[in-house]
Amino acid sequence: MAPDMIRLLVNIVSFLPSYTLTLLRQRVSAFFHKRSYKPLPDAQLKNVVVVGGSFAGFLTAKRLTETLPTGYRVVLVERSSHLNYLFAFPRFSVAKGYEKYGFIPYSGIAKNAPQGIFEHVQDTAVDVTEKAVVLKSGAELEYECLLLATGTSSTLPSKVASTERGGALQELRGMQERIGQAKRIAVVGGGAVGVELASDIKDFFPEKEVALIHSRAQLLPTFGKRLHEYVMGRMKELGVAVRLNERPEIPSEGNTLKFRNGEEETFGLIIPCTGQRPNSSILTTLSPSSISNETSHILVKPTLQLQDDRLSHVFAIGDVAATGGPKMARAAQFQGDVVVHNILSLMHDKKSLQSYKPKIVVEGAIKLTLGKARVVIYAMEESGKDMLIASNSGKVDMDVKRQWRFFGADTKAMEVESGKV
Numbered sequence: 001m002a003p004d005m006i007r008l009l010v011n012i013v014s015f016l017p018s019y020t021l022t023l024l025r026q027r028v029s030a031f032f033h034k035r036s037y038k039p040l041p042d043a044q045l046k047n048v049v050v051v052g053g054s055f056a057g058f059l060t061a062k063r064l065t066e067t068l069p070t071g072y073r074v075v076l077v078e079r080s081s082h083l084n085y086l087f088a089f090p091r092f093s094v095a096k097g098y099e100k101y102g103f104i105p106y107s108g109i110a111k112n113a114p115q116g117i118f119e120h121v122q123d124t125a126v127d128v129t130e131k132a133v134v135l136k137s138g139a140e141l142e143y144e145c146l147l148l149a150t151g152t153s154s155t156l157p158s159k160v161a162s163t164e165r166g167g168a169l170q171e172l173r174g175m176q177e178r179i180g181q182a183k184r185i186a187v188v189g190g191g192a193v194g195v196e197l198a199s200d201i202k203d204f205f206p207e208k209e210v211a212l213i214h215s216r217a218q219l220l221p222t223f224g225k226r227l228h229e230y231v232m233g234r235m236k237e238l239g240v241a242v243r244l245n246e247r248p249e250i251p252s253e254g255n256t257l258k259f260r261n262g263e264e265e266t267f268g269l270i271i272p273c274t275g276q277r278p279n280s281s282i283l284t285t286l287s288p289s290s291i292s293n294e295t296s297h298i299l300v301k302p303t304l305q306l307q308d309d310r311l312s313h314v315f316a317i318g319d320v321a322a323t324g325g326p327k328m329a330r331a332a333q334f335q336g337d338v339v340v341h342n343i344l345s346l347m348h349d350k351k352s353l354q355s356y357k358p359k360i361v362v363e364g365a366i367k368l369t370l371g372k373a374r375v376v377i378y379a380m381e382e383s384g385k386d387m388l389i390a391s392n393s394g395k396v397d398m399d400v401k402r403q404w405r406f407f408g409a410d411t412k413a414m415e416v417e418s419g420k421v
Helices: 002-036 055-065 086-092 165-181 192-204 225-238 329-347 360-364 400-406 411-418
Strands: 046-051 072-077 082-084 103-105 118-121 125-128 132-135 140-142 145-148 184-188 209-213 241-243 256-258 264-266 269-272 314-316 366-369 375-380 386-391
Touching (some): 002 375, 002 386, 046 055, 055 072, 055 329, 086 192, 145 329, 165 269, 192 225, 225 366, 225 375, 225 386, 400 411
Parallel strands (some): 046 072, 046 145, 072 118, 184 269, 209 241
Antiparallel strands (some): 125 132, 132 140, 375 386
């Protein structure tokens, strides 16, 4: 364990100086940008539209408010009233009283931005033309540049269906009640969400029978075998029954799962944690060739522009895009920086576009919760060597207040909001 910690620290130390310098430059630039940007009437403004307000869209929209020249504004199209802090949803589906902190106001995007440079349109984008985004409400938003950060679709405990905070809270509380009432629970899917959920249920409710069922021979298959082995050990320690190489059909009625050997098991509750689908259908009309036939991800160049040469002013990042990088929030942040640079270059008729090159150790690391306090960090170097660091330093509230500050939201407003619902 100690050598892993040393190697991780070496990687962090080697990366930190350049990253710190980049952040400093961005803050200095934002300071002067706020004082040089001149508000103009809406009719004189050109739009840079960002579709999708989760981590990728949020962070990129914020950077755009700090960089766009006078005459441009960023318009965020997002159906939800608040940023959904998805990392905490498995925990908040189990532990009561914390779910109210899982929805962060979008006010942090333009907190320190010039007046008039940002607008949040709470609506759903249903189609795209070469020059406009068509909204569910019937309105159309013309754009000079477009960023698609539409992510993926899934159900609880990964994501909520409601677009309003009140409805989303009820969904999480409903899941808490179902988990609390069930004596035998099956979690189907051994990715990060399924692993975290199963371990949380068993740690918070040790009296319950919990089974984790996965279709492959390895849990968390996008990571190394060493993480799988550690998680298997933790599941044994907690008393979670793990069944691998099983893909039972989720019944539309009842709570009985059928396994390959013909065996059937009945549970009080079955929770699917599988099948995240890229939200790429928005390009079906404009550029069907930009959607992968195999994975449904949006196909992009290294510059993160669509591969369709007609659409050099359209970009895609995050979970929806085939960027070649990890599907992590940190990766989306670095991808967003590339997009901001390239959008500004296009505006100034420059041909020096940046290419996205994944920083595997930083972008691909995962911090996994395995119960109330157990946390494991897993990362892999370019060479293929991995690092695993476990601790009992996890917090029940997932340290969510720190995340509110990171996203520029007022923690005092958090307490006000939490008192409303």
